[in-house]
Amino acid sequence: MNSPAPKSFVNPRARHNYAGRPCSIIGVGSYVPERVLTNADLTRMVDTSDEWIITRTGIRERRIAAPDQYTSDLAAAAAQKALENAGITPQQVDLIIVATITPDMPFPNTACLVQQKIGATRAAAFDIEAACSGFIYALEIGQQFIMSRTYETVLVIGAEKLSTITDWQDRNTCVLFGDGAGAAVLQSRPDSHGLLTTCMGADGSKGSLLCMPGGGSRNPATPESVQSRLHYLKMDGKETFKNAVTAMVQAGQEALRRCALDIKQIKCIIPHQANQRILDAVAERLGATPEQVFMNLDKYGNTSAASVAIALDEAVRQGRIQRGDLVLLVVFGAGFTWAAAVIEW
Numbered sequence: 001m002n003s004p005a006p007k008s009f010v011n012p013r014a015r016h017n018y019a020g021r022p023c024s025i026i027g028v029g030s031y032v033p034e035r036v037l038t039n040a041d042l043t044r045m046v047d048t049s050d051e052w053i054i055t056r057t058g059i060r061e062r063r064i065a066a067p068d069q070y071t072s073d074l075a076a077a078a079a080q081k082a083l084e085n086a087g088i089t090p091q092q093v094d095l096i097i098v099a100t101i102t103p104d105m106p107f108p109n110t111a112c113l114v115q116q117k118i119g120a121t122r123a124a125a126f127d128i129e130a131a132c133s134g135f136i137y138a139l140e141i142g143q144q145f146i147m148s149r150t151y152e153t154v155l156v157i158g159a160e161k162l163s164t165i166t167d168w169q170d171r172n173t174c175v176l177f178g179d180g181a182g183a184a185v186l187q188s189r190p191d192s193h194g195l196l197t198t199c200m201g202a203d204g205s206k207g208s209l210l211c212m213p214g215g216g217s218r219n220p221a222t223p224e225s226v227q228s229r230l231h232y233l234k235m236d237g238k239e240t241f242k243n244a245v246t247a248m249v250q251a252g253q254e255a256l257r258r259c260a261l262d263i264k265q266i267k268c269i270i271p272h273q274a275n276q277r278i279l280d281a282v283a284e285r286l287g288a289t290p291e292q293v294f295m296n297l298d299k300y301g302n303t304s305a306a307s308v309a310i311a312l313d314e315a316v317r318q319g320r321i322q323r324g325d326l327v328l329l330v331v332f333g334a335g336f337t338w339a340a341a342v343i344e345w
């Protein structure tokens with residue numbers, strides 16, 4: 001516990017984030033399945049148009065996993081790339097956290113399946129579920145294990161096979177989602193500040209606005225529940241949209257406030273890739289320029305917990321983020337849940 005606090009961007013009111021040693025993201029990776037489902041493909045499945053989807057969401061295509069390719073496969077592929085990027089062997093990993101709403105099965109957890117697939121035999125493994133906010137929730141949890149010196153190396157993954165819970169007869173939702181995975185390796189590095197702050201929030205009173213009613217203890221699988229299509233994602237799009245903008249703006253502002261940072265100091269904003277109109281509204285209200293905002297939703301749609309993880313990896317690979325740059329991640333999802341993180345890269 002003797003590590004000095006990071007030398008810059010410290011806000012005394014965010015002390016809890018510096019109670020232990022700093023936590024850095026030392027490697028990132030992502031994986032998306034090969035199959036591309038275009039807007040034109042969707043026009044043959046539901047009553048929609050390329051023009052409606054692009055103007056209302058910004059999405060042009062999304063990736064769909066093969067029938068025998070599960071969330072753990074997507075997660076393992078992303079994890080392997082992140083480990084390679086970090087120069088870490090699977091045996092060095094102490095803990096695997098998978099954020100997902102589409103686990104391979106209710107149990108065992110997907111993190112255990114990933115542990116086996118990548119050969120991280122020393123690692124403890126568990127899943128967390130915070131829907132589209134899952135990756136930042138998992139980052140925060142992983143960070144706590146690093147800061148407390150419980151573990152040296154934590155692998156955090158956001159992975160989804162949303163195509164399995166998408167109702168392909170519902171045009172209100174089926175145009176939005178895609179499959180994929182992103183991963184980050186956490187360690188403490190003396191020469192790097194890493195995660196400067198993370199803040200999370202939730203409002204359980206709005207849970208019914210975005211949910212999958214079937215498959216749990218309330219509506220276990222029965223012929224009737226399947227008949228009623230309860231095992232598919234349901235969303236009140238308009239309400240979710242409004243709440244997403246408000247919560248992402250507030251979470252982003254809170255994260256900046258905790259680090260005593262102005263939005264102009266942020267090199268790259270990586271928001272949850274839900275809808276271009278949401279991202280535009282969030283950027284405008286945060287006072288950011290469009291150039292600061294990273295977007296890849298045109299290629300992948302909304303991949304829930306994988307969304308910012310994939311985007312972070314792509315932003316790094318495209319050179320949009322360089323060492324020392326300040327990055328703001330901000331997310332919103334079912335629950336409702338939301339979160340933001342500031343990273344010094």
Ligand code: UT7
Pocket residue numbers: 047048049052053056057132171172173175236237238240241244274275278302304332333334
């Ligand atoms: O990951 C968690 C966060 N998720 C989100 O934040 C998603 C938030 N919500 C949204 O992105 C938007 O609300 C949607 C993209 C889902 C919908 O956009 P909207 O501008 O809110 O449209 P709407 O739901 O108000 O629908 C407008 C019209 C309706 O027709 P009527 O009732 O006005 O005749 C819909 O039936 O558009 C119709 N519509 C479609 N038309 C063609 C809805 N979906 C489609 C479609 N193609 N795919």
